[in-house]
Amino acid sequence: MTTRREILIGAGAAAVGLTAAAGIAEARERSETHPKVALLGTGIMGSGMVRSLRKAGLPVTVWNRTAAKADALRASGASVAQTPEEAVAEADIVITMVFDTAAVEQVMARALPAMRPDAVWMQSATVGLAGVRELSAKVDRSIAYVDTPVLGSKDAAEGGTLIVVSAGNAAGKARLQPVFDAIGDRVIDCGTQPGEAQRLKMVVQSWAMSVTSATGQAVALASNLGIDPNGFLGAIKGGSQDCGYAHIKGEAIMKGQFDPAFTVEGAVKDTALVAQAMTESKTDPALMQALNAGYREVAASGRNKDDMAAVFFSFKD
Incomplete structure (x- = not known):
């Protein structure tokens, strides 16, 4: 016959077990959230x-x-x-x-x-x-x-x-x-499959590096032709050629503000990686190799820690 003391001991053990289980479940939930x-x-x-x-x-x-x-x-x-x-x-x-x-x-x-x-x-x-x-x-x-x-x-x-x-x-x-x-x-x-995300990143970086270089080139050309570079940004604004990134980088160039959001040395590395991906995928890498040369030129001038918009200086004599 089970005594009252044995019942109480059993109930206490069960309570301890439930508490421990609850603690484990709570810890697991916290580690997930x-x-x-x-x-x-x-x-x-x-x-x-x-x-x-x-x-x-x-x-x-x-x-x-x-x-x-x-x-x-x-x-x-x-x-x-x-x-x-x-x-x-x-x-x-x-x-x-x-x-x-x-x-x-x-x-x-x-x-x-x-x-x-x-x-x-x-x-x-x-x-x-x-x-x-x-x-x-x-x-x-x-x-x-x-x-x-x-x-x-x-x-x-x-x-x-x-x-x-x-x-x-x-x-x-x-x-x-x-x-x-x-x-x-x-x-x-x-x-x-690991690697598929890096593939998409290469595609996006090919665009970002190209737009930044093209913006630097356009601002440098406007300046060298004696045209206010603001005219370039104003001309594309709201049209089919408009691009928000061009305004961000173009305005930074014109203000001479090169605090890094993404560095020149990062652009050197990423243009090289994109060129390698192009070669591996049998895509002509000539343009990306030219962009890489421009970023490397600016890095060698001491601007490797500047924002990649400093590629402008590869076009501006």
Whole structure:
């Protein structure tokens, strides 16, 4: 016969079990809605993304090779790690936003072994077609690799209005949704194969690099012909040839304001990646190679950290 004491002990144990189960469920739900994020690379784009993530209430740990750039984000509520290993150790999601493929490889050689086996790697650096193949091949654990370049510059990163381009494992992308919601206002799903997102990024960059160079060329030509460059922007405004990007970059050139939204050195790298993608896809790369030469000329003059609108100086003698 079961005693009253045994009944009470059983009830207490059941209550403890229910409480533990509830705690586990609550922790799981929180990790899905407010995942712990590690962001490696706090340059122009990375720092803006961190601020957007923090505004959305996501816990973020940051690391940057230049420590001062990471330290500046303490004011946003981000935690600052001294090493990549420390940054990723407890993260549900690891975002790489460093300069190029070589930089991603260097940081992830340290970070990958320290990541949790169920973490998601959101690779957001622009690395091109060869780069994404190299990086995705390095993930041989249960970590999900999601190819996730973003479209937009400094203001969009700061304002949480980037366009997110994503390709990879469906479950991995689903877990990234809180990050997508925080940093962007639109997501373009490119399917399940890593690399498809980088392909679209190459197409978009081919356009952005071309428009910026064309704008610099037009403003330089107007100036050299003795015409007010404002006349160029006024002539295209509202017509079929109009382009918002031309006004943004053209007005910056005319004001002599080259604070970087996207740097000349970034344009050098991306025009080279686009030219490589063109060659691989049997698309004539001649124009992109010429644009790359213009950006390289300006970078060599000491303007590599200026906004890419400084390509204007490659046309202005």
